[in-house]
Amino acid sequence: MRTATKSLVAGLGLLLASSTNVLAQELTILWAEWDPANYLQELVNDYQKETGVAVKVETVPWPDFQTKAFTEFNSQGSAYDLVVGDSQWLGAASTGGHYVELTDFVKSHNLTETMAPATMQYYSEYPGSSGHYWSVPLEGDAVGWAYRKDWFEDPKEMEAFKAKYGYDLAVPKTLKELVDIAEFFNRPTENRYGAAIYSQSSGDALTMGVENFIFAYGGSLGDYATYKVSGLLNSKESVQGLEDYKKLFSFGPPGWGNAFFAEVNTAIAQGQVAMGMNFFAFFPSLLNEATNPQAKNMGFFANPPGPGGADFAALGGQGISLISYSKNQEEAMKFLDWLVKDSTQKRWAELGGYTAAAAILKSDEFQKATPYNKAFYETMFKVRDFWALPEYAALLDQAQQGFYDYVVNGNGTAQETLDKLAATWVDTLKNAGYQAE
Amino acid sequence: MMTTLNPKSRAATRGWSDITIRNVFVIPTVAFLIIFNVFPLLYSLGFSFTDFRASSKAPIHFVGLKNYVDVLADPVIWRSFATTLWYVIVSVAGQFVVGFGLALLLNRPIPGKGLLTTLLMLPMMLSPVVVGLFWKLIYDPSWGILNYALGIGKVAWLTDAKLALYAVAITDIWMWSPFVMLLSLAGLSAVPKHLYEAASIDRASKFYTFFRVTLPLVAPILLIAVIFRTMEAFKTFDIAFVMTGQPQAELISSRLYKMAFAQWQTGPASALAYIILIMVLCITNIYVKYLNKAKER
Numbered sequence: 001m002r003t004a005t006k007s008l009v010a011g012l013g014l015l016l017a018s019s020t021n022v023l024a025q026e027l028t029i030l031w032a033e034w035d036p037a038n039y040l041q042e043l044v045n046d047y048q049k050e051t052g053v054a055v056k057v058e059t060v061p062w063p064d065f066q067t068k069a070f071t072e073f074n075s076q077g078s079a080y081d082l083v084v085g086d087s088q089w090l091g092a093a094s095t096g097g098h099y100v101e102l103t104d105f106v107k108s109h110n111l112t113e114t115m116a117p118a119t120m121q122y123y124s125e126y127p128g129s130s131g132h133y134w135s136v137p138l139e140g141d142a143v144g145w146a147y148r149k150d151w152f153e154d155p156k157e158m159e160a161f162k163a164k165y166g167y168d169l170a171v172p173k174t175l176k177e178l179v180d181i182a183e184f185f186n187r188p189t190e191n192r193y194g195a196a197i198y199s200q201s202s203g204d205a206l207t208m209g210v211e212n213f214i215f216a217y218g219g220s221l222g223d224y225a226t227y228k229v230s231g232l233l234n235s236k237e238s239v240q241g242l243e244d245y246k247k248l249f250s251f252g253p254p255g256w257g258n259a260f261f262a263e264v265n266t267a268i269a270q271g272q273v274a275m276g277m278n279f280f281a282f283f284p285s286l287l288n289e290a291t292n293p294q295a296k297n298m299g300f301f302a303n304p305p306g307p308g309g310a311d312f313a314a315l316g317g318q319g320i321s322l323i324s325y326s327k328n329q330e331e332a333m334k335f336l337d338w339l340v341k342d343s344t345q346k347r348w349a350e351l352g353g354y355t356a357a358a359a360i361l362k363s364d365e366f367q368k369a370t371p372y373n374k375a376f377y378e379t380m381f382k383v384r385d386f387w388a389l390p391e392y393a394a395l396l397d398q399a400q401q402g403f404y405d406y407v408v409n410g411n412g413t414a415q416e417t418l419d420k421l422a423a424t425w426v427d428t429l430k431n432a433g434y435q436a437e
Numbered sequence: 438m439m440t441t442l443n444p445k446s447r448a449a450t451r452g453w454s455d456i457t458i459r460n461v462f463v464i465p466t467v468a469f470l471i472i473f474n475v476f477p478l479l480y481s482l483g484f485s486f487t488d489f490r491a492s493s494k495a496p497i498h499f500v501g502l503k504n505y506v507d508v509l510a511d512p513v514i515w516r517s518f519a520t521t522l523w524y525v526i527v528s529v530a531g532q533f534v535v536g537f538g539l540a541l542l543l544n545r546p547i548p549g550k551g552l553l554t555t556l557l558m559l560p561m562m563l564s565p566v567v568v569g570l571f572w573k574l575i576y577d578p579s580w581g582i583l584n585y586a587l588g589i590g591k592v593a594w595l596t597d598a599k600l601a602l603y604a605v606a607i608t609d610i611w612m613w614s615p616f617v618m619l620l621s622l623a624g625l626s627a628v629p630k631h632l633y634e635a636a637s638i639d640r641a642s643k644f645y646t647f648f649r650v651t652l653p654l655v656a657p658i659l660l661i662a663v664i665f666r667t668m669e670a671f672k673t674f675d676i677a678f679v680m681t682g683q684p685q686a687e688l689i690s691s692r693l694y695k696m697a698f699a700q701w702q703t704g705p706a707s708a709l710a711y712i713i714l715i716m717v718l719c720i721t722n723i724y725v726k727y728l729n730k731a732k733e734r
Contacts, residue, residue: 066698066699067698067699070491070492070701071491073492074491074492074493074494092492092493092701095493095495096492096493096494096495097494098494188591191579200682201682201683201684202682202695253578253579254578254579254591254593255577255578255579255591255592255593255594255595255596255597256593256596257593257595257596257597257682257683258595258596258681258682258683270579272579390490390492390493393699393700393701394700394702397695397699397700400684401513401684404682404683404684405684408596408683409598409683409684409685
């Protein structure tokens with residue numbers, strides 16, 4: 001009896017000890033509520049199998065994600081160890097002391113060489129070109145295009161297109177061609193429209209869409225290192241880009257003034273549009289016949305160059321950062337060690353995540369895995385992003401207001417819109433203490 | 438089996454005094470209000486005079502009235518105020534007309550009156566977000582039922598700069614007219630019948646009876662409905678936020694939300710919140726003044 005009691009006590013002691021151990025080895029990642037977060041949960045289950053450390057991915061709906069994250073940061077809560085944050089948060093989160101600096105980690109793992117360069121530049125480095133890194137690229141993403149292959153390959157359409165525009169109907173080689181194709185397919189009487197593009201005034205939707213045109217037409221949003229805005233944001237190239245974005249908007253479905261990723265995919269699924277602009281992360285559902293009756297007719301391409309040959313696209317996606325207030329920082333660093341391994345990145349890509357690992361992106365295996373992976377690979381080496389300053393939200397709101405008034409409401413000219421926005425941005429930057437001009 | 442308390446027992450003789458009742462019921466309530474209402478109110482008042490950003494650990498500086506001056510000098514905020522004012526006028530007037538009209542219709546013996554009243558009250562029992570999403574589908578230019586029913590082509594109700602605000606106001610009217618109807622119905626049913634009999638004996642016209650008997654007696658309760666709906670309409674957020682992103686239809690609550698939670702301008706956002714609070718208090722005071730006058734009459 002005494003032996004049995006001793007064994008029981010010893011067993012309970014072991015159980016308690018092991019459960020305490022397990023509790024100390026739990027990591028929690030905060031991310032937005034979308035498919036990639038589910039893929040990440042699948043991925044980190046492998047980490048638990050390998051190490052015994054449980055990793056939980058907690059999600060928040062997209063509209064509340066930033067609020068939730070920054071409320072947590074500000075309260076210095078330790079509920080989350082890691083966060084998969086937007087690239088624009090870098091300034092606010094790093095200068096606010098919410099992210100642990102990962103420069104040594106990045107250097108020791110040679111991430112500037114192994115990850116697609118643009119992803120390190122925009123998901124991780126702050127301030128720009130400073131050599132200070134705050135995150136590890138996790139979900140690479142950018143804006144690409146989906147199109148109706150059956151419409152593009154219809155002999156009658158091809159003949160009519162050639163007769164009207166003098167060149168073959170095919171995947172557009174420039175944004176000018178893309179606008180032509182949208183115009184060609186825009187037939188409101190048949191409930192058929194040219195293109196579904198981003199137009200929503202809240203969040204960053206419309207600005208993300210406009211960025212594709214401004215960047216590819218050779219314009220820019222300003223110099224992120226010197227804070228020079230005038231002459232860049234309102235350059236001739238930026239003006240042409242914005243004008244053509246507005247033209248393309250006119251070839252969208254009726255009432256198309258409040259569209260982001262969900263609305264674009266809906267218009268495609270309903271067979272309303274020839275082309276749709278969207279983040280690559282939302283393309284998988286377009287190949288699912290349960291959500292898109294046109295699934296077998298879908299093709300994908302990267303944002304084409306502008307008329308002058310400049311070849312850029314707007315960046316989406318996020319990097320994973322270690323939160324300063326985490327009580328499990330040592331364990332979280334071990335997790336990041338595991339995450340950047342080639343084998344983990346490969347598995348991440350297999351699960352549906354968009355890796356930023358350059359070698360995997362360049363591999364045939366990755367590019368042939370889905371109809372959109374090749375376009376994704378092409379895009380990830382030519383992406384540009386919005387300002388990542390702590391004041392980015394104010395700059396973004398001003399851009400959204402200005403672009404919406406011109407593109408959707410049809411007020412003023414592109415030149416007036418960009419001149420006004422440049423002046424507003426300079427004021428905002430100066431008020432925040434930058435030497436802007 | 439029932440037991441009765443012995444009147445001489447200690448429990449029966451030791452009844453709660455007024456002071457005990459105050460301590461048990463009033464103090465917790467007051468404490469709750471102080472902790473969750475008064476304290477945050479004063480705390481945010483403090484923030485409104487600083488450059489505090491809730492997203493940053495940067496030191497907080499006192500900036501005096503700068504936030505108030507900046508907010509009142511911002512044309513975007515003035516546009517939102519003007520939009521909100523027009524929205525309140527359209528929405529509350531619409532609710533008043535529809536709600537009071539329905540009450541007049543229901544204030545007479547009609548078959549199935551109880552069921553009809555219950556059905557009419559359904560909209561205000563729904564979640565505003567659900568109502569917003571529901572009406573978004575109704576307004577859809579491509580497949581929405583409204584354009585189809587009216588046969589007016591593909592009108593973009595929620596993205597057109599000139600229509601978006603009215604589209605949201607129509608939804609608000611649909612949702613909250615039953616509230617005005619309910620209060621009006623209570624007021625109408627309280628009008629003494631003998632006044633109508635007297636008016637009838639005096640051969641007063643229906644028009645005259647309505648304006649001289651019905652309306653004056655129902656006016657106080659109608660004013661209460663208008664006060665409630667004005668305050669609610671002034672702070673409308675959910676329906677408009679869900680339905681439209683048209684900046685020309687941006688209400689002041691949406692602007693406040695963007696400043697406070699998208700841009701983390703906590704100081705200026707607190708200042709704007711106080712300006713809104715003061716405006717709502719002023720408008721309410723005007724109504725209350727009229728309410729008191731109506732009661733005196």
